[in-house]
Amino acid sequence: MPASSRSSSAVADGRELPRTLLVDNYDSYTFNLLQLLTQKAKQHYGIEDADNDFVRQKLMVIRNDQYPWHVVRDRILPHVDCIVISPGPGSPDRQADFGVCTELIRNAEQAKPVLGVCLGHQGIALAFGARIRRCATPVHGQLCPIEILSDDTGRPGLFDGIESGFRAVRYHSLTVSDDGFPHHELQVLARAAGSIHAFSEHCGRFQVPTNEIMALKHRDRPLYGVQFHPESICSEYGARIIDNFVAITHDYARRSDFVAHNSGYASRIPPEIAAMSLLALDDRTWHCDPSSPPPLSQSSLPGGCGRFALVAESVDLAIPGGMDAAELGDQLQALLYGNDAMPLWLDSAKSDTPGGAVSIMASGCGTATVRYQLSGRQVSVVAFGADDGGCGPESIYSARLPDRDALGNPVSFWTWMQDVYDQTLISPSDAQSLRFQCGWIGYFAYEMKNECVGMATNCEAFGSHAGVQQEPGQRMPDAQLTFVDRCVVLELGREPPRATVLALAAHGECRRAAPAHSWLASLGFGSRSLAATWVREQSCKIRAWLAGPRPAGTHVSAHPLGESSEQMLRLRPVLSRDEYLDAIGRAKQQILQGESYEICLTNQFRATLSDSQAIKTSTQMRRHYINMRRRNPAPYGALLWYSDIAAGIASCSPERFLSIEQCGPDDRRVEMKPIKGTTRRRPRPAIGPCSEHTHGDHSAVCAECLRQWEIDDSRRASELEMDVKERAENLMIVDLVRHDLNSVSNGNPESIPRGVYSGAIGYLSAHGAADFSVVIRTAVVDHCGTRVSVGAGGALTTLSDPKAEWAEVETKLYTIAPSLSPTLPV
Ligand SMILES: C=C(O[C@@H]1C=C(C(=O)O)C=C[C@H]1O)C(=O)O
Numbered sequence: 001m002p003a004s005s006r007s008s009s010a011v012a013d014g015r016e017l018p019r020t021l022l023v024d025n026y027d028s029y030t031f032n033l034l035q036l037l038t039q040k041a042k043q044h045y046g047i048e049d050a051d052n053d054f055v056r057q058k059l060m061v062i063r064n065d066q067y068p069w070h071v072v073r074d075r076i077l078p079h080v081d082c083i084v085i086s087p088g089p090g091s092p093d094r095q096a097d098f099g100v101c102t103e104l105i106r107n108a109e110q111a112k113p114v115l116g117v118c119l120g121h122q123g124i125a126l127a128f129g130a131r132i133r134r135c136a137t138p139v140h141g142q143l144c145p146i147e148i149l150s151d152d153t154g155r156p157g158l159f160d161g162i163e164s165g166f167r168a169v170r171y172h173s174l175t176v177s178d179d180g181f182p183h184h185e186l187q188v189l190a191r192a193a194g195s196i197h198a199f200s201e202h203c204g205r206f207q208v209p210t211n212e213i214m215a216l217k218h219r220d221r222p223l224y225g226v227q228f229h230p231e232s233i234c235s236e237y238g239a240r241i242i243d244n245f246v247a248i249t250h251d252y253a254r255r256s257d258f259v260a261h262n263s264g265y266a267s268r269i270p271p272e273i274a275a276m277s278l279l280a281l282d283d284r285t286w287h288c289d290p291s292s293p294p295p296l297s298q299s300s301l302p303g304g305c306g307r308f309a310l311v312a313e314s315v316d317l318a319i320p321g322g323m324d325a326a327e328l329g330d331q332l333q334a335l336l337y338g339n340d341a342m343p344l345w346l347d348s349a350k351s352d353t354p355g356g357a358v359s360i361m362a363s364g365c366g367t368a369t370v371r372y373q374l375s376g377r378q379v380s381v382v383a384f385g386a387d388d389g390g391c392g393p394e395s396i397y398s399a400r401l402p403d404r405d406a407l408g409n410p411v412s413f414w415t416w417m418q419d420v421y422d423q424t425l426i427s428p429s430d431a432q433s434l435r436f437q438c439g440w441i442g443y444f445a446y447e448m449k450n451e452c453v454g455m456a457t458n459c460e461a462f463g464s465h466a467g468v469q470q471e472p473g474q475r476m477p478d479a480q481l482t483f484v485d486r487c488v489v490l491e492l493g494r495e496p497p498r499a500t501v502l503a504l505a506a507h508g509e510c511r512r513a514a515p516a517h518s519w520l521a522s523l524g525f526g527s528r529s530l531a532a533t534w535v536r537e538q539s540c541k542i543r544a545w546l547a548g549p550r551p552a553g554t555h556v557s558a559h560p561l562g563e564s565s566e567q568m569l570r571l572r573p574v575l576s577r578d579e580y581l582d583a584i585g586r587a588k589q590q591i592l593q594g595e596s597y598e599i600c601l602t603n604q605f606r607a608t609l610s611d612s613q614a615i616k617t618s619t620q621m622r623r624h625y626i627n628m629r630r631r632n633p634a635p636y637g638a639l640l641w642y643s644d645i646a647a648g649i650a651s652c653s654p655e656r657f658l659s660i661e662q663c664g665p666d667d668r669r670v671e672m673k674p675i676k677g678t679t680r681r682r683p684r685p686a687i688g689p690c691s692e693h694t695h696g697d698h699s700a701v702c703a704e705c706l707r708q709w710e711i712d713d714s715r716r717a718s719e720l721e722m723d724v725k726e727r728a729e730n731l732m733i734v735d736l737v738r739h740d741l742n743s744v745s746n747g748n749p750e751s752i753p754r755g756v757y758s759g760a761i762g763y764l765s766a767h768g769a770a771d772f773s774v775v776i777r778t779a780v781v782d783h784c785g786t787r788v789s790v791g792a793g794g795a796l797t798t799l800s801d802p803k804a805e806w807a808e809v810e811t812k813l814y815t816i817a818p819s820l821s822p823t824l825p826v
């Protein structure tokens with residue numbers, strides 16, 4: 001039965017789910033609470049699949065400052081039955097942190113059941129005279145037993161059916177004080193038990209007992225607070241607590257004359273009110289202007305018929321003896337693009353990549369690259385000539401993005417690019433079973449997050465004084481995406497490995513030019529036969545190479561970045577060790593004040609290259625990349641070179657940012673796979689004789705050395721796995737990613753301007769899939785080939801030991817620039 005046809009008193013008799021207002025205090029976990037509430041709704045009505053319309057009739061989400069209090073009170077509150085107040089940064093006594101939540105709690109006339117989580121819980125306590133103080137030991141991402149105190153009222157309670165001692169995750173620096181607690185108005189329902197981990201620079205890690213207030217309720221009004229996070233992935237009984245809150249709401253509705261007083265009471269939120277919810281915004285139009293009404297969507301996904309059609313041919317590759325899969329990728333890329341002026345290579349140099357290693361080889365020559373500069377909102381499209389014609393650039397489009405489109409919708413680079421991307425989709429009937437099928441290859445710099453959530457670039461936080469800002473003009477664009485209309489995709493995970501040559505031809509029936517982006521009409525192969533010819537030529541080249549004699553070994557000599565004598569790159573930290581340690585101190589201070597759960601602090605290491613050292617060509621850049629890749633083969637390798645600005649990226653990232661897989665016409669799988677916790681590994685023993693174990697074979701690894709190395713390696717792995725700080729960091733990032741996937745991705749919670757480092761590199765395939773890595777372990781060349789920058793950093797919590805954090809930065813740097821930290825112990 002649709003929710004709308006239920007009887008108006010259904011809430012009171014328990015058959016109907018209450019309509020819930022979730023107030024977001026700008027927290028990283030709010031959408032995990034929404035997920036709990038949505039799951040409850042789906043279970044209740046037996047709805048399996050996401051039904052957004054249904055959810056929007058039952059749940060609405062607003063930001064704490066989205067509407068003035070009188071609007072919330074007069075327009076929204078009459079249409080909801082209960083309120084959930086989210087966690088959040090800061091303190092509930094600050095209007096800027098808590099917004100309308102204070103009034104929502106105090107509002108006695110229109111009293112509705114309230115569940116406050118963490119900041120929300122603290123806000124309830126504060127409203128009735130309790131004091132909020134700093135915790136003696138802040139707790140972020142630790143599981144803690146919760147002791148339930150008796151609450152025997154004979155009516156539904158928040159912890160009904162839950163055993164005392166259940167374990168829940170805590171993320172807080174502030175707490176409700178026992179000193180001066182207003183026992184006449186509020187009742188403590190639960191306390192922390194056991195002990196938690198702490199860190200001090202004098203004592204290192206240690207454990208302290210904990211017994212802070214973990215839950216409370218108002219004695220007369222239906223106001224409940226929990227200090228822990230029921231929505232965390234590791235909390236027990238999260239769903240049960242929500243069930244109990246629903247039962248409390250039903251009970252309240254039954255006992256009060258609430259239903260009678262709400263004439264016209266209906267079981268769903270009316271559409272005009274639901275339109276005020278954040279859920280009414282979709283990801284195309286997600287923006288950060290809380291005062292304006294939700295914009296209209298103008299989705300323009302093409303129906304079935306794409307502008308381009310795909311032509312493809314596959315070649316099975318027998319791996320030549322003595323060559324591993326990664327080397328095969330290197331050689332094939334050298335064969336096809338080794339002398340290319342603008343190589344674009346997304347390279348799985350490690351065959352255990354989730355989903356099977358795939359290398360994508362393409363060029364920016366003979367096609368167009370979209371560039372975006374955040375400052376000035378400038379989009380430009382540059383077309384490059386074919387490689388043999390010198391690959392000369394020509395500007396074919398340039399515009400400042402308007403703030404709004406003709407319909408009044410906000411315009412961002414994302415909405416602009418979405419329109420362009422939609423016009424390059426291929427017909428589903430053309431799609432192959434390949435992860436990349438032509439499309440767009442490039443990167444988004446870290447600051448592109450400002451383009452989605454409207455955050456100001458936070459240059460001040462931790463170290464702009466030390467020169468973190470960059471000079472305009474010379475630096476890399478904030479985003480570059482090259483339209484790849486021809487490429488070779490190498491699937492290394494297959495047996496035998498397979499290379500597929502792909503090209504986009506103009507689609508016969510759908511040739512009309514799109515008015516907004518007529519420049520797209522000039523791209524791709526004009527006809528299927530031209531595309532087919534190119535595909536054939538490339539396949540023949542690969543077959544001939546397989547059949548013919550190949551040069552032994554690889555074709556480039558080793559000059560590891562920063563290590564070679566000819567190419568002595570003196571990378572210098574932007575923040576010195578002492579400055580970085582200070583910045584760690586300031587970051588930890590922010591966490592102690594309740595402003596953040598976890599901060600990913602980063603530093604940059606830079607070298608200015610003299611004219612003779614400058615990296616001016618793709619060949620030079622390729623050499624650096626190959627050396628990095630040899631030292632540190634990674635699932636997400638990348639080599640991108642932009643010849644006209646002599647700028648490029650060499651990346652050996654181990655970390656997936658986000659992938660979208662097309663599983664069926666309406667079935668897409670989204671994955672984020674963050675890494676937290678990094679440790680140094682000893683190098684794997686090399687092939688050859690070993691003096692220690694009288695192993696003299698030149699063609700094998702010493703078995704004893706290998707055995708010892710394996711033991712050492714798994715010891716390091718399990719130490720990392722069991723470490724309480726690393727586990728907390730992981731838990732936090734998992735909860736954060738769940739929140740992001742439940743809403744829209746809002747970037748990671750880090751805060752220094754970083755450029756390409758910490759951004760994302762990857763592809764948007766023409767069949768609707770995407771895969772992006774997190775840009776770490778990466779060298780960026782800009783300033784016309786005269787500057788190299790490498791970023792490195794790590795996640796910080798209150799358990800972080802500053803010196804260990806600096807060592808972690810050195811470890812990360814060492815993987816790509818070994819000369820910097822030659823004294824590091826192995
Ligand atoms: C910031 C970096 O890494 C981030 C932090 C990590 C950590 O704390 O272990 C691991 C991977 C990254 O998401 C970096 O490597 O520079």
Ligand SMILES: NC(=O)CC[C@H](N)C(=O)O
Nearest residue numbers: 087088118119173174594
């Ligand atoms: N998770 C939260 O809501 C945290 C609340 C508050 N900022 C604190 O640190 O205690």
